[in-house]
Amino acid sequence: MSSTVHIGRGPNDPGLDNPGRRRILVGSAGAMAAVSLLGFTPLAKAEEAKTLPEFAAWKDRSALIVHSANTMETQRGAIGSGVITPSDRLFVRNNLPAPADDIATDPDAWEVRIEGVKKPTTLTVGDLKRMGVTTVASVLQCSGNGRAFFPHGASGTQWSVGAAGCVLWTGVALKDVVEALGGAADDARYITSTGGETLPDGLDPKTVMVERSVPTKAMETALLAWEMNDEALPVTHGGPLRMVVPGYFGVNNVKYVKTVAFTENQTDAKIQASGYRVRDVGVKGSPDQPSMWDMNVKSWVTAPLENGRKGRNMIYGVAFGGTVALSKVEVSVDGGRNWKEARFLGPDLGPYAWRPFVMATDLDAGEHRIVSRATDAEGNSQPEERTENERGYGHNGWKDHGVTVAVA
Structure with missing residues:
Protein backbone atom coordinates (compact mmCIF):
# COMPACT_ATOMS: atom_id res chain seq x y z
CA MET A 1 0.00 0.00 0.00
CA SER A 2 1.27 3.44 -0.86
CA SER A 3 2.34 5.59 2.05
CA THR A 4 0.86 8.66 0.36
CA VAL A 5 -2.85 9.38 0.48
CA HIS A 6 -4.68 11.74 -1.84
CA ILE A 7 -8.20 13.07 -2.03
CA GLY A 8 -9.64 12.38 -5.45
CA ARG A 9 -12.15 10.23 -7.30
CA GLY A 10 -10.82 6.70 -7.38
CA PRO A 11 -12.38 3.81 -9.29
CA ASN A 12 -13.83 2.05 -6.26
CA ASP A 13 -14.44 4.69 -3.60
CA PRO A 14 -16.38 7.77 -4.73
CA GLY A 15 -14.39 10.81 -3.69
CA LEU A 16 -11.50 8.69 -2.39
CA ASP A 17 -8.41 7.12 -3.89
CA ASN A 18 -7.78 3.51 -2.91
CA PRO A 19 -4.30 3.05 -2.42
CA GLY A 20 -4.94 -15.00 24.09
CA ARG A 21 -6.30 -11.25 23.61
CA ARG A 22 -2.80 -9.92 23.30
CA ARG A 23 -2.13 -12.43 20.53
CA ILE A 24 -5.33 -11.38 18.80
CA LEU A 25 -4.34 -7.72 19.01
CA VAL A 26 -0.82 -8.29 17.75
CA GLY A 27 -2.05 -10.60 15.02
CA SER A 28 -4.62 -8.09 13.85
CA ALA A 29 -2.02 -5.38 13.65
CA GLY A 30 0.17 -7.51 11.49
CA ALA A 31 -2.59 -8.88 9.29
CA MET A 32 -3.57 -6.00 8.13
CA ALA A 33 -22.05 21.76 9.04
CA ALA A 34 -18.56 22.02 10.49
CA VAL A 35 -17.91 25.58 11.64
CA SER A 36 -14.83 27.42 12.86
CA LEU A 37 -16.73 28.43 16.00
CA LEU A 38 -16.63 24.82 17.14
CA GLY A 39 -12.98 24.41 16.22
CA PHE A 40 -13.46 22.35 13.06
CA THR A 41 -11.09 22.78 10.14
CA PRO A 42 -12.67 21.49 6.92
CA LEU A 43 -10.30 20.61 4.10
CA ALA A 44 -10.80 21.33 0.44
CA LYS A 45 -11.31 18.22 -1.71
CA ALA A 46 -8.17 19.05 -3.65
CA GLU A 47 -5.91 18.84 -0.60
CA GLU A 48 -5.31 16.78 2.46
CA ALA A 49 -3.30 17.53 5.58
CA LYS A 50 0.16 15.98 5.52
CA THR A 51 0.25 15.79 9.31
CA LEU A 52 -2.38 14.79 11.82
CA PRO A 53 -3.88 17.17 14.39
CA GLU A 54 -2.22 17.05 17.78
CA PHE A 55 -4.97 15.07 19.53
CA ALA A 56 -4.56 12.27 16.95
CA ALA A 57 -0.84 12.63 16.19
CA TRP A 58 -0.15 9.10 17.46
CA LYS A 59 -2.19 7.58 14.62
CA ASP A 60 -0.70 5.82 11.58
CA ARG A 61 -0.91 8.64 9.03
CA SER A 62 -0.30 6.32 6.07
CA ALA A 63 -3.45 4.31 6.89
CA LEU A 64 -5.80 7.28 7.13
CA ILE A 65 -7.70 9.65 4.86
CA VAL A 66 -7.98 13.02 6.61
CA HIS A 67 -11.29 14.69 5.83
CA SER A 68 -10.96 17.40 8.50
CA ALA A 69 -9.24 18.04 11.80
CA ASN A 70 -11.95 15.98 13.51
CA THR A 71 -12.76 13.34 10.88
CA MET A 72 -10.28 10.71 9.70
CA GLU A 73 -11.14 7.57 7.79
CA THR A 74 -9.30 4.26 7.62
CA GLN A 75 -8.26 3.50 4.06
CA ARG A 76 -10.09 0.49 2.67
CA GLY A 77 -6.79 -1.21 1.92
CA ALA A 78 -5.57 -0.59 5.48
CA ILE A 79 -8.47 -2.44 7.11
CA GLY A 80 -6.74 -5.73 6.37
CA SER A 81 -7.99 -9.14 7.50
CA GLY A 82 -7.57 -8.87 11.26
CA VAL A 83 -10.34 -9.42 13.77
CA ILE A 84 -9.39 -6.35 15.83
CA THR A 85 -8.63 -2.97 14.25
CA PRO A 86 -5.29 -1.61 15.48
CA SER A 87 -5.94 1.53 17.52
CA ASP A 88 -3.61 3.65 15.40
CA ARG A 89 -5.66 2.79 12.28
CA LEU A 90 -9.11 3.25 13.78
CA PHE A 91 -11.18 6.05 12.25
CA VAL A 92 -11.82 9.30 14.14
CA ARG A 93 -15.15 11.15 14.27
CA ASN A 94 -15.83 13.88 16.82
CA ASN A 95 -19.02 15.95 16.91
CA LEU A 96 -17.15 18.52 18.99
CA PRO A 97 -13.43 19.20 19.39
CA ALA A 98 -11.78 16.79 21.82
CA PRO A 99 -11.01 18.07 25.32
CA ALA A 100 -7.42 18.77 26.33
CA SER A 274 -33.56 16.26 14.87
CA GLY A 275 -30.04 14.94 14.29
CA TYR A 276 -29.26 11.38 13.26
CA ARG A 277 -32.82 10.82 12.03
CA VAL A 278 -33.62 8.86 8.89
CA ARG A 279 -35.85 10.85 6.54
CA ASP A 280 -36.52 11.32 2.84
CA VAL A 281 -34.22 13.54 0.80
CA GLY A 282 -35.17 17.18 1.30
CA VAL A 283 -37.04 16.58 4.57
CA LYS A 284 -35.92 18.18 7.84
CA GLY A 285 -35.18 16.08 10.91
CA SER A 286 -37.77 15.62 13.64
CA PRO A 287 -38.34 13.41 16.72
CA ASP A 288 -40.98 11.26 14.98
CA GLN A 289 -38.45 9.85 12.49
CA PRO A 290 -36.37 6.68 13.06
CA SER A 291 -33.24 7.32 15.12
CA MET A 292 -29.83 5.89 14.28
CA TRP A 293 -29.71 3.20 16.93
CA ASP A 294 -29.16 -0.47 15.95
CA MET A 295 -26.71 -1.11 13.12
CA ASN A 296 -27.79 -3.23 10.16
CA VAL A 297 -26.02 -6.21 8.59
CA LYS A 298 -23.15 -5.14 6.34
CA SER A 299 -19.97 -6.23 4.57
CA TRP A 300 -17.40 -5.04 2.06
CA VAL A 301 -14.31 -6.29 0.26
CA THR A 302 -10.89 -5.13 1.48
CA ALA A 303 -8.62 -6.86 -1.09
CA PRO A 304 -7.93 -6.91 -3.94
CA LEU A 305 -9.06 -3.38 -4.71
CA GLU A 306 -7.82 -2.41 -8.18
CA ASN A 307 -5.62 -5.09 -9.70
CA GLY A 308 -5.60 -8.89 -9.61
CA ARG A 309 -3.73 -11.56 -11.45
CA LYS A 310 -4.95 -14.16 -13.84
CA GLY A 311 -5.69 -17.42 -12.08
CA ARG A 312 -6.07 -17.97 -8.36
CA ASN A 313 -7.01 -14.94 -6.24
CA MET A 314 -7.98 -14.58 -2.59
CA ILE A 315 -10.85 -12.18 -1.96
CA TYR A 316 -10.79 -10.66 1.54
CA GLY A 317 -13.31 -8.55 3.41
CA VAL A 318 -15.10 -7.86 6.68
CA ALA A 319 -18.73 -8.36 7.72
CA PHE A 320 -20.90 -7.80 10.79
CA GLY A 321 -24.51 -8.10 11.86
CA GLY A 322 -24.95 -5.11 14.17
CA THR A 323 -26.87 -6.43 17.17
CA VAL A 324 -27.30 -9.89 15.60
CA ALA A 325 -24.62 -12.52 14.98
CA LEU A 326 -23.60 -13.31 11.42
CA SER A 327 -24.70 -16.45 9.61
CA LYS A 328 -22.77 -16.26 6.33
CA VAL A 329 -21.08 -14.06 3.73
CA GLU A 330 -21.30 -14.61 -0.02
CA VAL A 331 -19.01 -13.13 -2.65
CA SER A 332 -19.62 -12.49 -6.34
CA VAL A 333 -16.94 -11.64 -8.90
CA ASP A 334 -19.42 -10.81 -11.67
CA GLY A 335 -21.40 -7.98 -10.09
CA GLY A 336 -23.94 -10.15 -8.30
CA ARG A 337 -25.02 -12.58 -11.01
CA ASN A 338 -23.42 -15.58 -9.30
CA TRP A 339 -22.53 -16.02 -5.64
CA LYS A 340 -20.21 -18.28 -3.69
CA GLU A 341 -20.05 -18.57 0.09
CA ALA A 342 -16.88 -17.29 1.75
CA ARG A 343 -15.33 -18.67 4.93
CA PHE A 344 -14.69 -16.71 8.10
CA LEU A 345 -11.14 -15.96 9.28
CA GLY A 346 -9.88 -15.86 12.84
CA PRO A 347 -11.71 -16.36 16.12
CA ASP A 348 -15.37 -15.48 16.64
CA LEU A 349 -15.33 -12.71 19.27
CA GLY A 350 -19.09 -12.58 19.70
CA PRO A 351 -22.19 -11.24 17.98
CA TYR A 352 -21.12 -7.57 18.02
CA ALA A 353 -17.66 -8.09 16.50
CA TRP A 354 -16.98 -8.24 12.80
CA ARG A 355 -15.85 -11.38 11.03
CA PRO A 356 -13.08 -11.11 8.44
CA PHE A 357 -13.78 -13.43 5.52
CA VAL A 358 -11.94 -14.89 2.53
CA MET A 359 -12.92 -16.64 -0.66
CA ALA A 360 -10.57 -18.30 -3.13
CA THR A 361 -11.51 -17.91 -6.79
CA ASP A 362 -10.02 -18.07 -10.28
CA LEU A 363 -10.18 -14.86 -12.31
CA ASP A 364 -9.81 -14.57 -16.07
CA ALA A 365 -8.20 -11.57 -17.77
CA GLY A 366 -10.47 -8.51 -17.87
CA GLU A 367 -12.49 -6.46 -15.41
CA HIS A 368 -14.34 -8.05 -12.52
CA ARG A 369 -16.91 -6.36 -10.27
CA ILE A 370 -16.42 -7.92 -6.84
CA VAL A 371 -19.21 -7.56 -4.29
CA SER A 372 -20.08 -9.22 -0.97
CA ARG A 373 -23.39 -9.92 0.75
CA ALA A 374 -23.73 -10.77 4.44
CA THR A 375 -26.65 -12.51 6.14
CA ASP A 376 -27.28 -12.49 9.89
CA ALA A 377 -28.58 -15.27 12.12
CA GLU A 378 -32.15 -13.97 11.83
CA GLY A 379 -32.06 -14.24 8.03
CA ASN A 380 -31.59 -10.53 7.27
CA SER A 381 -29.37 -10.02 4.21
CA GLN A 382 -27.85 -6.93 2.71
CA PRO A 383 -30.09 -5.45 0.01
CA GLU A 384 -28.70 -4.74 -3.42
CA GLU A 385 -29.50 -1.02 -3.36
CA ARG A 386 -29.08 1.73 -0.78
CA THR A 387 -32.06 3.28 1.00
CA GLU A 388 -32.11 6.89 -0.15
CA ASN A 389 -32.23 9.34 2.75
CA GLU A 390 -31.32 12.96 3.37
CA ARG A 391 -28.15 12.46 5.41
CA GLY A 392 -26.83 9.29 3.78
CA TYR A 393 -27.24 7.17 6.89
CA GLY A 394 -27.16 3.40 7.39
CA HIS A 395 -26.01 2.43 3.88
CA ASN A 396 -25.64 -1.34 3.64
CA GLY A 397 -26.49 -1.96 0.00
CA TRP A 398 -24.01 -4.44 -1.46
CA LYS A 399 -23.95 -3.00 -4.97
CA ASP A 400 -22.33 0.34 -4.10
CA HIS A 401 -19.78 -1.22 -1.78
CA GLY A 402 -18.20 -3.39 -4.48
CA VAL A 403 -14.86 -2.85 -6.19
CA THR A 404 -13.81 -3.15 -9.83
CA VAL A 405 -10.64 -5.18 -10.25
CA ALA A 406 -8.61 -5.34 -13.47
CA VAL A 407 -6.90 -8.64 -14.20
CA ALA A 408 -4.09 -8.59 -16.73
Whole structure:
Protein backbone atom coordinates (compact mmCIF):
# COMPACT_ATOMS: atom_id res chain seq x y z
CA MET A 1 0.00 0.00 0.00
CA SER A 2 1.27 3.44 -0.86
CA SER A 3 2.34 5.59 2.05
CA THR A 4 0.86 8.66 0.36
CA VAL A 5 -2.85 9.38 0.48
CA HIS A 6 -4.68 11.74 -1.84
CA ILE A 7 -8.20 13.07 -2.03
CA GLY A 8 -9.64 12.38 -5.45
CA ARG A 9 -12.15 10.23 -7.30
CA GLY A 10 -10.82 6.70 -7.38
CA PRO A 11 -12.38 3.81 -9.29
CA ASN A 12 -13.83 2.05 -6.26
CA ASP A 13 -14.44 4.69 -3.60
CA PRO A 14 -16.38 7.77 -4.73
CA GLY A 15 -14.39 10.81 -3.69
CA LEU A 16 -11.50 8.69 -2.39
CA ASP A 17 -8.41 7.12 -3.89
CA ASN A 18 -7.78 3.51 -2.91
CA PRO A 19 -4.30 3.05 -2.42
CA GLY A 20 -4.94 -15.00 24.09
CA ARG A 21 -6.30 -11.25 23.61
CA ARG A 22 -2.80 -9.92 23.30
CA ARG A 23 -2.13 -12.43 20.53
CA ILE A 24 -5.33 -11.38 18.80
CA LEU A 25 -4.34 -7.72 19.01
CA VAL A 26 -0.82 -8.29 17.75
CA GLY A 27 -2.05 -10.60 15.02
CA SER A 28 -4.62 -8.09 13.85
CA ALA A 29 -2.02 -5.38 13.65
CA GLY A 30 0.17 -7.51 11.49
CA ALA A 31 -2.59 -8.88 9.29
CA MET A 32 -3.57 -6.00 8.13
CA ALA A 33 -22.05 21.76 9.04
CA ALA A 34 -18.56 22.02 10.49
CA VAL A 35 -17.91 25.58 11.64
CA SER A 36 -14.83 27.42 12.86
CA LEU A 37 -16.73 28.43 16.00
CA LEU A 38 -16.63 24.82 17.14
CA GLY A 39 -12.98 24.41 16.22
CA PHE A 40 -13.46 22.35 13.06
CA THR A 41 -11.09 22.78 10.14
CA PRO A 42 -12.67 21.49 6.92
CA LEU A 43 -10.30 20.61 4.10
CA ALA A 44 -10.80 21.33 0.44
CA LYS A 45 -11.31 18.22 -1.71
CA ALA A 46 -8.17 19.05 -3.65
CA GLU A 47 -5.91 18.84 -0.60
CA GLU A 48 -5.31 16.78 2.46
CA ALA A 49 -3.30 17.53 5.58
CA LYS A 50 0.16 15.98 5.52
CA THR A 51 0.25 15.79 9.31
CA LEU A 52 -2.38 14.79 11.82
CA PRO A 53 -3.88 17.17 14.39
CA GLU A 54 -2.22 17.05 17.78
CA PHE A 55 -4.97 15.07 19.53
CA ALA A 56 -4.56 12.27 16.95
CA ALA A 57 -0.84 12.63 16.19
CA TRP A 58 -0.15 9.10 17.46
CA LYS A 59 -2.19 7.58 14.62
CA ASP A 60 -0.70 5.82 11.58
CA ARG A 61 -0.91 8.64 9.03
CA SER A 62 -0.30 6.32 6.07
CA ALA A 63 -3.45 4.31 6.89
CA LEU A 64 -5.80 7.28 7.13
CA ILE A 65 -7.70 9.65 4.86
CA VAL A 66 -7.98 13.02 6.61
CA HIS A 67 -11.29 14.69 5.83
CA SER A 68 -10.96 17.40 8.50
CA ALA A 69 -9.24 18.04 11.80
CA ASN A 70 -11.95 15.98 13.51
CA THR A 71 -12.76 13.34 10.88
CA MET A 72 -10.28 10.71 9.70
CA GLU A 73 -11.14 7.57 7.79
CA THR A 74 -9.30 4.26 7.62
CA GLN A 75 -8.26 3.50 4.06
CA ARG A 76 -10.09 0.49 2.67
CA GLY A 77 -6.79 -1.21 1.92
CA ALA A 78 -5.57 -0.59 5.48
CA ILE A 79 -8.47 -2.44 7.11
CA GLY A 80 -6.74 -5.73 6.37
CA SER A 81 -7.99 -9.14 7.50
CA GLY A 82 -7.57 -8.87 11.26
CA VAL A 83 -10.34 -9.42 13.77
CA ILE A 84 -9.39 -6.35 15.83
CA THR A 85 -8.63 -2.97 14.25
CA PRO A 86 -5.29 -1.61 15.48
CA SER A 87 -5.94 1.53 17.52
CA ASP A 88 -3.61 3.65 15.40
CA ARG A 89 -5.66 2.79 12.28
CA LEU A 90 -9.11 3.25 13.78
CA PHE A 91 -11.18 6.05 12.25
CA VAL A 92 -11.82 9.30 14.14
CA ARG A 93 -15.15 11.15 14.27
CA ASN A 94 -15.83 13.88 16.82
CA ASN A 95 -19.02 15.95 16.91
CA LEU A 96 -17.15 18.52 18.99
CA PRO A 97 -13.43 19.20 19.39
CA ALA A 98 -11.78 16.79 21.82
CA PRO A 99 -11.01 18.07 25.32
CA ALA A 100 -7.42 18.77 26.33
CA ASP A 101 -5.22 15.75 27.03
CA ASP A 102 -4.90 16.74 30.68
CA ILE A 103 -8.31 15.23 31.42
CA ALA A 104 -6.53 11.87 31.25
CA THR A 105 -3.66 12.81 33.56
CA ASP A 106 -5.44 10.97 36.39
CA PRO A 107 -8.08 8.91 34.55
CA ASP A 108 -9.31 7.17 37.73
CA ALA A 109 -10.41 10.57 39.07
CA TRP A 110 -12.85 11.22 36.19
CA GLU A 111 -16.39 11.49 37.52
CA VAL A 112 -19.69 10.36 36.06
CA ARG A 113 -23.10 11.16 37.53
CA ILE A 114 -25.66 8.31 37.54
CA GLU A 115 -29.25 9.57 37.68
CA GLY A 116 -32.70 8.04 37.28
CA VAL A 117 -31.81 5.18 39.63
CA LYS A 118 -33.04 4.44 43.16
CA LYS A 119 -29.77 5.73 44.68
CA PRO A 120 -28.41 8.52 42.42
CA THR A 121 -24.73 9.20 42.92
CA THR A 122 -21.48 10.40 41.40
CA LEU A 123 -18.80 7.78 40.76
CA THR A 124 -15.18 8.04 39.73
CA VAL A 125 -13.58 5.71 37.22
CA GLY A 126 -11.70 4.30 40.20
CA ASP A 127 -15.04 3.50 41.85
CA LEU A 128 -16.31 1.84 38.67
CA LYS A 129 -13.24 -0.38 38.50
CA ARG A 130 -14.19 -1.81 41.89
CA MET A 131 -17.74 -2.59 40.75
CA GLY A 132 -16.84 -5.12 38.07
CA VAL A 133 -15.02 -5.57 34.79
CA THR A 134 -15.91 -7.05 31.42
CA THR A 135 -14.53 -7.00 27.89
CA VAL A 136 -16.64 -6.85 24.75
CA ALA A 137 -15.56 -6.90 21.11
CA SER A 138 -17.80 -4.58 19.13
CA VAL A 139 -17.88 -2.80 15.78
CA LEU A 140 -17.64 0.97 16.05
CA GLN A 141 -19.20 2.57 12.97
CA CYS A 142 -20.26 6.09 12.07
CA SER A 143 -23.91 6.44 11.01
CA GLY A 144 -22.76 7.99 7.72
CA ASN A 145 -20.32 5.25 6.74
CA GLY A 146 -21.00 4.80 3.01
CA ARG A 147 -22.32 8.36 2.54
CA ALA A 148 -19.95 8.95 -0.40
CA PHE A 149 -22.03 6.56 -2.51
CA PHE A 150 -25.22 8.63 -2.32
CA PRO A 151 -25.77 10.52 -5.60
CA HIS A 152 -27.71 13.45 -4.12
CA GLY A 153 -24.67 14.80 -2.29
CA ALA A 154 -25.72 14.16 1.29
CA SER A 155 -24.16 16.71 3.62
CA GLY A 156 -21.53 15.55 6.09
CA THR A 157 -18.21 13.76 5.84
CA GLN A 158 -17.98 11.77 2.61
CA TRP A 159 -17.08 8.45 4.18
CA SER A 160 -16.62 5.45 1.91
CA VAL A 161 -16.16 2.27 4.00
CA GLY A 162 -13.47 3.34 6.48
CA ALA A 163 -15.61 4.95 9.20
CA ALA A 164 -15.73 1.61 10.97
CA GLY A 165 -13.51 -0.71 12.97
CA CYS A 166 -13.75 -3.59 15.44
CA VAL A 167 -12.56 -2.78 18.94
CA LEU A 168 -12.04 -4.53 22.28
CA TRP A 169 -13.71 -2.42 24.97
CA THR A 170 -13.01 -3.04 28.64
CA GLY A 171 -15.05 -1.52 31.46
CA VAL A 172 -17.92 -2.24 33.81
CA ALA A 173 -21.28 -3.55 32.64
CA LEU A 174 -23.85 -0.78 33.00
CA LYS A 175 -26.39 -3.21 34.44
CA ASP A 176 -23.96 -4.01 37.29
CA VAL A 177 -23.69 -0.32 38.13
CA VAL A 178 -27.46 0.11 38.04
CA GLU A 179 -28.00 -2.95 40.22
CA ALA A 180 -25.55 -1.60 42.80
CA LEU A 181 -27.55 1.64 42.87
CA GLY A 182 -30.87 -0.05 43.53
CA GLY A 183 -32.12 -0.38 39.96
CA ALA A 184 -33.49 2.06 37.40
CA ALA A 185 -36.50 4.28 38.01
CA ASP A 186 -39.82 2.57 37.33
CA ASP A 187 -40.72 4.99 34.51
CA ALA A 188 -37.35 4.76 32.74
CA ARG A 189 -37.61 4.04 29.01
CA TYR A 190 -34.29 5.46 27.81
CA ILE A 191 -30.63 5.61 28.80
CA THR A 192 -29.48 9.18 28.23
CA SER A 193 -25.73 9.80 28.16
CA THR A 194 -24.11 13.24 28.15
CA GLY A 195 -20.58 13.95 26.92
CA GLY A 196 -18.05 16.08 28.75
CA GLU A 197 -16.78 18.25 25.91
CA THR A 198 -16.29 21.97 26.55
CA LEU A 199 -19.17 23.83 24.91
CA PRO A 200 -18.54 27.11 23.08
CA ASP A 201 -19.79 30.32 24.64
CA GLY A 202 -22.67 32.20 23.11
CA LEU A 203 -24.63 29.19 21.89
CA ASP A 204 -27.61 27.35 23.34
CA PRO A 205 -26.00 24.19 24.82
CA LYS A 206 -28.85 22.05 23.52
CA THR A 207 -27.89 22.93 19.94
CA VAL A 208 -24.31 21.63 20.17
CA MET A 209 -23.97 19.26 23.13
CA VAL A 210 -23.47 15.55 22.61
CA GLU A 211 -26.31 13.91 24.50
CA ARG A 212 -27.93 10.73 23.20
CA SER A 213 -30.81 8.55 24.36
CA VAL A 214 -31.14 4.84 23.56
CA PRO A 215 -33.85 2.37 24.65
CA THR A 216 -33.33 0.80 28.09
CA LYS A 217 -33.04 -2.64 26.46
CA ALA A 218 -29.47 -1.59 25.62
CA MET A 219 -28.60 -1.82 29.33
CA GLU A 220 -28.24 -5.58 28.89
CA THR A 221 -25.06 -5.10 26.84
CA ALA A 222 -23.89 -1.51 27.48
CA LEU A 223 -20.73 -0.78 29.42
CA LEU A 224 -18.81 2.18 30.75
CA ALA A 225 -15.41 1.63 29.16
CA TRP A 226 -12.00 2.85 30.31
CA GLU A 227 -9.83 0.68 28.01
CA MET A 228 -9.66 0.16 24.27
CA ASN A 229 -7.67 -2.71 22.79
CA ASP A 230 -6.10 -3.51 26.17
CA GLU A 231 -4.76 0.00 26.71
CA ALA A 232 -6.08 3.04 28.56
CA LEU A 233 -8.82 4.64 26.48
CA PRO A 234 -7.16 7.61 24.73
CA VAL A 235 -8.76 11.06 24.72
CA THR A 236 -8.89 10.72 20.92
CA HIS A 237 -11.57 8.05 21.36
CA GLY A 238 -13.43 9.32 24.40
CA GLY A 239 -11.17 8.65 27.37
CA PRO A 240 -11.05 8.57 30.30
CA LEU A 241 -14.57 7.09 30.11
CA ARG A 242 -16.94 6.27 27.27
CA MET A 243 -20.42 4.85 27.06
CA VAL A 244 -20.28 1.81 24.78
CA VAL A 245 -23.49 0.32 23.35
CA PRO A 246 -22.50 -2.79 21.35
CA GLY A 247 -24.29 -3.09 18.02
CA TYR A 248 -25.39 0.57 17.98
CA PHE A 249 -24.07 3.28 15.66
CA GLY A 250 -21.10 5.28 16.93
CA VAL A 251 -22.95 8.46 17.92
CA ASN A 252 -24.67 6.53 20.74
CA ASN A 253 -21.28 5.55 22.18
CA VAL A 254 -20.90 8.88 23.96
CA LYS A 255 -17.32 10.04 24.61
CA TYR A 256 -16.05 11.68 27.82
CA VAL A 257 -19.31 10.60 29.43
CA LYS A 258 -20.21 12.79 32.42
CA THR A 259 -23.83 11.83 33.09
CA VAL A 260 -25.82 8.64 32.57
CA ALA A 261 -29.51 9.11 33.29
CA PHE A 262 -32.44 6.72 33.08
CA THR A 263 -35.21 8.87 31.67
CA GLU A 264 -38.83 8.58 30.68
CA ASN A 265 -38.30 10.55 27.47
CA GLN A 266 -35.54 11.06 24.94
CA THR A 267 -33.33 14.11 25.37
CA ASP A 268 -34.40 17.26 23.53
CA ALA A 269 -30.79 18.04 22.56
CA LYS A 270 -30.57 18.75 18.82
CA ILE A 271 -28.28 15.78 18.16
CA GLN A 272 -31.16 13.54 19.28
CA ALA A 273 -34.33 15.52 18.53
CA SER A 274 -33.56 16.26 14.87
CA GLY A 275 -30.04 14.94 14.29
CA TYR A 276 -29.26 11.38 13.26
CA ARG A 277 -32.82 10.82 12.03
CA VAL A 278 -33.62 8.86 8.89
CA ARG A 279 -35.85 10.85 6.54
CA ASP A 280 -36.52 11.32 2.84
CA VAL A 281 -34.22 13.54 0.80
CA GLY A 282 -35.17 17.18 1.30
CA VAL A 283 -37.04 16.58 4.57
CA LYS A 284 -35.92 18.18 7.84
CA GLY A 285 -35.18 16.08 10.91
CA SER A 286 -37.77 15.62 13.64
CA PRO A 287 -38.34 13.41 16.72
CA ASP A 288 -40.98 11.26 14.98
CA GLN A 289 -38.45 9.85 12.49
CA PRO A 290 -36.37 6.68 13.06
CA SER A 291 -33.24 7.32 15.12
CA MET A 292 -29.83 5.89 14.28
CA TRP A 293 -29.71 3.20 16.93
CA ASP A 294 -29.16 -0.47 15.95
CA MET A 295 -26.71 -1.11 13.12
CA ASN A 296 -27.79 -3.23 10.16
CA VAL A 297 -26.02 -6.21 8.59
CA LYS A 298 -23.15 -5.14 6.34
CA SER A 299 -19.97 -6.23 4.57
CA TRP A 300 -17.40 -5.04 2.06
CA VAL A 301 -14.31 -6.29 0.26
CA THR A 302 -10.89 -5.13 1.48
CA ALA A 303 -8.62 -6.86 -1.09
CA PRO A 304 -7.93 -6.91 -3.94
CA LEU A 305 -9.06 -3.38 -4.71
CA GLU A 306 -7.82 -2.41 -8.18
CA ASN A 307 -5.62 -5.09 -9.70
CA GLY A 308 -5.60 -8.89 -9.61
CA ARG A 309 -3.73 -11.56 -11.45
CA LYS A 310 -4.95 -14.16 -13.84
CA GLY A 311 -5.69 -17.42 -12.08
CA ARG A 312 -6.07 -17.97 -8.36
CA ASN A 313 -7.01 -14.94 -6.24
CA MET A 314 -7.98 -14.58 -2.59
CA ILE A 315 -10.85 -12.18 -1.96
CA TYR A 316 -10.79 -10.66 1.54
CA GLY A 317 -13.31 -8.55 3.41
CA VAL A 318 -15.10 -7.86 6.68
CA ALA A 319 -18.73 -8.36 7.72
CA PHE A 320 -20.90 -7.80 10.79
CA GLY A 321 -24.51 -8.10 11.86
CA GLY A 322 -24.95 -5.11 14.17
CA THR A 323 -26.87 -6.43 17.17
CA VAL A 324 -27.30 -9.89 15.60
CA ALA A 325 -24.62 -12.52 14.98
CA LEU A 326 -23.60 -13.31 11.42
CA SER A 327 -24.70 -16.45 9.61
CA LYS A 328 -22.77 -16.26 6.33
CA VAL A 329 -21.08 -14.06 3.73
CA GLU A 330 -21.30 -14.61 -0.02
CA VAL A 331 -19.01 -13.13 -2.65
CA SER A 332 -19.62 -12.49 -6.34
CA VAL A 333 -16.94 -11.64 -8.90
CA ASP A 334 -19.42 -10.81 -11.67
CA GLY A 335 -21.40 -7.98 -10.09
CA GLY A 336 -23.94 -10.15 -8.30
CA ARG A 337 -25.02 -12.58 -11.01
CA ASN A 338 -23.42 -15.58 -9.30
CA TRP A 339 -22.53 -16.02 -5.64
CA LYS A 340 -20.21 -18.28 -3.69
CA GLU A 341 -20.05 -18.57 0.09
CA ALA A 342 -16.88 -17.29 1.75
CA ARG A 343 -15.33 -18.67 4.93
CA PHE A 344 -14.69 -16.71 8.10
CA LEU A 345 -11.14 -15.96 9.28
CA GLY A 346 -9.88 -15.86 12.84
CA PRO A 347 -11.71 -16.36 16.12
CA ASP A 348 -15.37 -15.48 16.64
CA LEU A 349 -15.33 -12.71 19.27
CA GLY A 350 -19.09 -12.58 19.70
CA PRO A 351 -22.19 -11.24 17.98
CA TYR A 352 -21.12 -7.57 18.02
CA ALA A 353 -17.66 -8.09 16.50
CA TRP A 354 -16.98 -8.24 12.80
CA ARG A 355 -15.85 -11.38 11.03
CA PRO A 356 -13.08 -11.11 8.44
CA PHE A 357 -13.78 -13.43 5.52
CA VAL A 358 -11.94 -14.89 2.53
CA MET A 359 -12.92 -16.64 -0.66
CA ALA A 360 -10.57 -18.30 -3.13
CA THR A 361 -11.51 -17.91 -6.79
CA ASP A 362 -10.02 -18.07 -10.28
CA LEU A 363 -10.18 -14.86 -12.31
CA ASP A 364 -9.81 -14.57 -16.07
CA ALA A 365 -8.20 -11.57 -17.77
CA GLY A 366 -10.47 -8.51 -17.87
CA GLU A 367 -12.49 -6.46 -15.41
CA HIS A 368 -14.34 -8.05 -12.52
CA ARG A 369 -16.91 -6.36 -10.27
CA ILE A 370 -16.42 -7.92 -6.84
CA VAL A 371 -19.21 -7.56 -4.29
CA SER A 372 -20.08 -9.22 -0.97
CA ARG A 373 -23.39 -9.92 0.75
CA ALA A 374 -23.73 -10.77 4.44
CA THR A 375 -26.65 -12.51 6.14
CA ASP A 376 -27.28 -12.49 9.89
CA ALA A 377 -28.58 -15.27 12.12
CA GLU A 378 -32.15 -13.97 11.83
CA GLY A 379 -32.06 -14.24 8.03
CA ASN A 380 -31.59 -10.53 7.27
CA SER A 381 -29.37 -10.02 4.21
CA GLN A 382 -27.85 -6.93 2.71
CA PRO A 383 -30.09 -5.45 0.01
CA GLU A 384 -28.70 -4.74 -3.42
CA GLU A 385 -29.50 -1.02 -3.36
CA ARG A 386 -29.08 1.73 -0.78
CA THR A 387 -32.06 3.28 1.00
CA GLU A 388 -32.11 6.89 -0.15
CA ASN A 389 -32.23 9.34 2.75
CA GLU A 390 -31.32 12.96 3.37
CA ARG A 391 -28.15 12.46 5.41
CA GLY A 392 -26.83 9.29 3.78
CA TYR A 393 -27.24 7.17 6.89
CA GLY A 394 -27.16 3.40 7.39
CA HIS A 395 -26.01 2.43 3.88
CA ASN A 396 -25.64 -1.34 3.64
CA GLY A 397 -26.49 -1.96 0.00
CA TRP A 398 -24.01 -4.44 -1.46
CA LYS A 399 -23.95 -3.00 -4.97
CA ASP A 400 -22.33 0.34 -4.10
CA HIS A 401 -19.78 -1.22 -1.78
CA GLY A 402 -18.20 -3.39 -4.48
CA VAL A 403 -14.86 -2.85 -6.19
CA THR A 404 -13.81 -3.15 -9.83
CA VAL A 405 -10.64 -5.18 -10.25
CA ALA A 406 -8.61 -5.34 -13.47
CA VAL A 407 -6.90 -8.64 -14.20
CA ALA A 408 -4.09 -8.59 -16.73
